[in-house]
Amino acid sequence: MGLVIAIANQKGGVGKTTTAINLASSLATLDKKVLLIDADPQANASSGLGIDIKNVDTTIYDCLINYATAAEAVLPTCVNHLDIISSHIDLVGAELELMNIENREQVLRKQLKAIRNLYDYVIIDCSPSLGIITINCLTAADSVIIPVQAEYFALEGISKLLNTIKIIKTKLNPRLQIEGFLLTMYDARLRLANQIYDEVKRHFQKLVFDTVIQRNIRLSEAPSYGLPALLYSPDSKGSSSYMMLAREILAKHHDSLPNAELVKN
Numbered sequence: 697m698g699l700v701i702a703i704a705n706q707k708g709g710v711g712k713t714t715t716a717i718n719l720a721s722s723l724a725t726l727d728k729k730v731l732l733i734d735a736d737p738q739a740n741a742s743s744g745l746g747i748d749i750k751n752v753d754t755t756i757y758d759c760l761i762n763y764a765t766a767a768e769a770v771l772p773t774c775v776n777h778l779d780i781i782s783s784h785i786d787l788v789g790a791e792l793e794l795m796n797i798e799n800r801e802q803v804l805r806k807q808l809k810a811i812r813n814l815y816d817y818v819i820i821d822c823s824p825s826l827g828i829i830t831i832n833c834l835t836a837a838d839s840v841i842i843p844v845q846a847e848y849f850a851l852e853g854i855s856k857l858l859n860t861i862k863i864i865k866t867k868l869n870p871r872l873q874i875e876g877f878l879l880t881m882y883d884a885r886l887r888l889a890n891q892i893y894d895e896v897k898r899h900f901q902k903l904v905f906d907t908v909i910q911r912n913i914r915l916s917e918a919p920s921y922g923l924p925a926l927l928y929s930p931d932s933k934g935s936s937s938y939m940m941l942a943r944e945i946l947a948k949h950h951d952s953l954p955n956a957e958l959v960k961n
Contacts, residue, residue, distance in 0.1 A: 698731070698815035699949060700808065701875055702837035707853045708824040710845040711880030713740045714915060715941075716821035718934070719841075721745075721924035722942035724778035728816040728951070731770065734783035735804075735833050736823040742782035745773045746922030755784040759807050760832070761793050766807040775924060779815075791827050800828060801868050805836040816951070826860050834861065835868045839875035844896055846882045846889040846908075851899065878941065880909040907941040910934060 703716045713736065720732040734741040735756055739749045749755070752771065758764035759781065769781040794800040812818055820837060822830045834840060840861060844850050865872045877900050883889050897904050909915075915934030918925045925935040 698729075698812040698818050699839070700812060700818040700820065700837045701945075702820040702822055702833045702840045703843065704822040704830060704834065704840050704857065705843050705853075706824055706826045706830070706857055707845075710843045711878075711909060712824065712843050713738075713744065713821050714919075715841065715843050715878060715880065715909070715938070716741050716819055717744045717919070717924050718915070718926070718938035719941055719945075720778055720817070720819040721775045721926050722938045723817050723819075723946070724775050725926055725939070726942055726946065728777065728946075729814065730778045731811070731815045731818045732773075732778065732780045733804075733818065733820045733833075734780060735787070735829055736783055736821050737785050737787040738823075739783035739785070740919065741821040742780060743922065744919035745775070745778075745780055745924065747771060747773070747780060747782050749782055749784060752782050752784070755786075756781050757784045757786045757790055760787075760790050760803050760829075766811045770811070774922070774927065787823075787829065790829060794828050794832075801831050801835050804832040805869075808836050826856065831860070831864065831868075834864045834872060837869070838871055839873045841875045841878055843878045843880045843909075844892075845880050846886075846892045846911075848888065848892075850892045850896065874903055875945070876905040877903055878905050878907070878909065881911045882908040883911045905941060905944060907937060907944050909937045909941070912937075 720730050724730045742749050754764050754769040770779050773780050820833045822833045910933040912934035914929035914932035915925050918928035
């Protein structure tokens, strides 16, 4: 049965969607069967993998509200071994529509039951909020990655997210764990970035990934071409950083790396 990892932070602009796209693509490049679920109404994870959301018949919205099955919503991507359930702007309205549904926090978990055994990893790109959609994602997940931008207000809002995770773990999903805190947009030349890393490490200790995501222009450019960094610029620092993160996660869960030698560090 596939491991479900949500990527969440209610603060926008921290590299959440970039992490979802490139971690999913890196795991798939390492021969893992991966499903990416775009649960953000902005649908940036979908467009960042070349999906034309205007021409998608069934999205995550339909799975949550219109009784479509997750299997009906799965689409292939430009990356081998990587599928996606795309998002739509209609997902904004799902926050209100779910209020009238019984066990509304459990809808996504029930949807995933039928298909998660088809994948090694299911990565969920959460919306930048702590509303009912994100609660659905965290209730469906086994663990959560929390991206933290290497900037002055890096830890702002983290306590609220951690409190939400604690409540979900207590009331809805006792298996939910923190997969790790991921430092993003890191520039080792900046003293502030190193101070933020030390602060995050001091606060969360072993929960901080060894991998840090370097600030990289190729990483920023790739979504505009509908490609993950691995396909757009495979030798870039950003691409290498996410491959390192994928390997760190695989090692943590004792997965094999079947073609690790074929992929550059």
